[in-house]
Amino acid sequence: xxxxxRDLYQEVILDHGKSPRNFxxxxxxxxxxxxxxxxxxxxxxxxxxxxxxxxxEDVAFEGRGCAISMASASMMTEMVQGxxxxxxxALFEKxxxxxxxxDADVNGEDDEDLDKLIVLSGVREFPMRVKCATLxxxxxxxxxxxxETVTTE
Amino acid sequence: MSAAVASPLASNAALDVxxxxxxxxxxxxxxxxxxxxxxxxxxxxQKPRVVIDAESRVYEEEYANVHRGxxxxxxxxxxxxxxxxxxxxxxxxxxxxxEIVFVRGGTEGINLVAQSWGRANLxxxxxxxxxxxxxxxxxxxxxxxxxxxxxxxKGIPIHDDGQIDMEAYKGLxxxxxxxxxxxxxxxxLGIITPAAEMIALAHDxxxxxxxxxxxxxxxxxxxxxxxxxxxxxxxxxKIYGPTGIGALYGKAELLEAMPPWQGGGEMxxxxxxxxxxxxxxxxxxxxGTPAIAQTIALKxxxxxxxDLGLDRIAEHEAMLLNxxxxxxxxxxxxxxxxxxxxxxxxxxxxMDGVHPHDIGTIVDRDGVAVRVGHHCAQPVMQRYDIAxxxxxxxxxxxxxxxxxALVASLQxxxxxxx
Numbered sequence: 001x002x003x004x005x006r007d008l009y010q011e012v013i014l015d016h017g018k019s020p021r022n023f024x025x026x027x028x029x030x031x032x033x034x035x036x037x038x039x040x041x042x043x044x045x046x047x048x049x050x051x052x053x054x055x056x057e058d059v060a061f062e063g064r065g066c067a068i069s070m071a072s073a074s075m076m077t078e079m080v081q082g083x084x085x086x087x088x089x090a091l092f093e094k095x096x097x098x099x100x101x102x103d104a105d106v107n108g109e110d111d112e113d114l115d116k117l118i119v120l121s122g123v124r125e126f127p128m129r130v131k132c133a134t135l136x137x138x139x140x141x142x143x144x145x146x147x148e149t150v151t152t153e
Numbered sequence: 154m155s156a157a158v159a160s161p162l163a164s165n166a167a168l169d170v171x172x173x174x175x176x177x178x179x180x181x182x183x184x185x186x187x188x189x190x191x192x193x194x195x196x197x198x199q200k201p202r203v204v205i206d207a208e209s210r211v212y213e214e215e216y217a218n219v220h221r222g223x224x225x226x227x228x229x230x231x232x233x234x235x236x237x238x239x240x241x242x243x244x245x246x247x248x249x250x251x252e253i254v255f256v257r258g259g260t261e262g263i264n265l266v267a268q269s270w271g272r273a274n275l276x277x278x279x280x281x282x283x284x285x286x287x288x289x290x291x292x293x294x295x296x297x298x299x300x301x302x303x304x305x306x307k308g309i310p311i312h313d314d315g316q317i318d319m320e321a322y323k324g325l326x327x328x329x330x331x332x333x334x335x336x337x338x339x340x341x342l343g344i345i346t347p348a349a350e351m352i353a354l355a356h357d358x359x360x361x362x363x364x365x366x367x368x369x370x371x372x373x374x375x376x377x378x379x380x381x382x383x384x385x386x387x388x389x390x391k392i393y394g395p396t397g398i399g400a401l402y403g404k405a406e407l408l409e410a411m412p413p414w415q416g417g418g419e420m421x422x423x424x425x426x427x428x429x430x431x432x433x434x435x436x437x438x439x440x441g442t443p444a445i446a447q448t449i450a451l452k453x454x455x456x457x458x459x460d461l462g463l464d465r466i467a468e469h470e471a472m473l474l475n476x477x478x479x480x481x482x483x484x485x486x487x488x489x490x491x492x493x494x495x496x497x498x499x500x501x502x503x504m505d506g507v508h509p510h511d512i513g514t515i516v517d518r519d520g521v522a523v524r525v526g527h528h529c530a531q532p533v534m535q536r537y538d539i540a541x542x543x544x545x546x547x548x549x550x551x552x553x554x555x556x557x558a559l560v561a562s563l564q565x566x567x568x569x570x571x
Contacts, residue, residue, distance in 0.1 A: 005515060005518050009515070014569075014570060018506070039526060040509070040525070040526045040527070040540065040541050041526060041534060042541070064508075064540055065508060065540075066508035066510035067511045068510075070508075128514075
């Protein structure tokens with residue numbers, strides 16, 4: 001097995017992919033959006049419960065997709081919970097740079113968020129799969145924007 | 154005979170696959186330092202040297218615009234261009250070369266029929282039947298027309314084994330049915346439909362039939378007169394020819410009654426500022442400068458498969474398909490979609506617990522090129538309640554060893570996700 005494949009499919013990703021966290025539909029959610037990846041036909045729905053001040057009290061998702069998209073969605077729900085909207089959006093920006101290799105110092109130390117998300121950085125060697133990794137995040141921001149559907153195209 | 158695969162009696166000697174492979178320059182290359190195992194010919198086939206050379210030769214020796222110059226090269230190019238039309242006529246056994254319209258590919262051919270024949274012949278409440286096996290190219294043009302004209306598009310269901318449900322089909326046909334748009338061979342599952350029988354039933358109901366031959370044409374001999382289809386389309390690039398060129402066959406009496414669908418040069422008889430009159434068929438449907446070099450090179454592709462023998466090609470591919478099916482079934486944890494015996498050259502499957510996209514990425518690093526996704530056939534994916542499959546498709550140049558390479562790579566995937 002080649003090294004970049006091992007980087008892409010690390011244990012932690014396989015684990016999240018197989019047993020995604022927060023894979024549910026919270027009845028008290030007040031924002032939701034559906035995300036489509038037309039390339040592969042994958043679809044997922046992100047549910048948010050946000051308070052008036054923009055705090056994400058609960059975040060969950062449902063849908064089907066590849067290990068990369070499921071793991072990314074699962075990790076996103078774990079990390080976004082309890083953050084405010086601006087913070088969650090900033091996290092996506094950081095994550096986006098991480099998976100596209102856009103930012104040279106994205107591997108910077110002392111960043112707890114990146115320490116967790118770094119397991120998904122293997123995607124940057126697989127440009128066709130970046131959309132899989134970012135689908136849930138795009139869908140989350142669409143839910144925050146009040147858009148009900150988003151596509152990766 | 155409809156789109157029968159190989160007749161086992163038809164060939165004398167088996168295909169010499171090593172010799173065939175030597176005809177395809179790209180097959181010697183490596184990807185990720187592994188030999189290329191190209192199992193995606195259903196998306197687009199690789200090109201033999203004769204096709205590559207034919208296209209180059211046009212630009213080096215024979216190139217000019219067609220149908221309008223009085224100079225020498227224009228005449229050479231026009232003669233060669235029209236020779237492909239004649240070749241397609243014999244290849245499909247059409248009655249007349251004027252029944253062959255050049256189009257960019259199958260998609261454009263179907264759009265031409267929908268926009269020209271459909272607009273001229275269909276009215277509100279008329280029904281179009283499409284099967285659950287169709288490629289989006291044989292669905293969306295009819296949806297566009299239906300929205301414009303108030304037509305009703307209905308689906309012909311398939312059985313669990315992927316074959317058309319003939320009883321349901323018969324039940325759907327009625328006096329409002331005006332068009333049956335049907336694939337001859339499913340691009341997603343490889344299933345070969347009983348086209349001849351379905352065409353006869355459609356005609357009994359007074360409907361026309363648009364047969365999508367994009368997949369079938371490279372795996373079986375096609376006889377449009379025996380099939381009695383009203384329209385037939387195929388794309389050059391799936392039969393080892395260039396991209397950007399395909400053909401629409403239409404029965405002469407239908408084409409002659411159809412209005413132009415795109416206006417421009419090459420398709421007119423006379424134009425004044427107030428009005429235009431149009432050429433006869435097929436030129437009426439060929440506005441603008443066509444894909445000249447690609448059209449000329451398509452003839453070389455058709456000659457190539459004819460020389461090898463479509464029956465021998467089909468027999469070779471059937472052997473690969475049977476072997477792949479056996480090996481995949483033996484792996485365990487694999488579900489094959491499309492298990493009806495009328496099938497050619499495509500195996501579409503899923504693996505328990507692993508998404509097709511992950512499989513595609515992993516086997517790619519072993520040099521194995523397969524298609525993963527919905528194959529532009531979402532209705533059939535919905536039929537099986539899946540988002541995607543892995544599709545391995547076999548062509549004249551594939552080998553048993555390449556099937557082994559696929560299976561070995563899939564074993565690696567299985568272990569990784571175990």
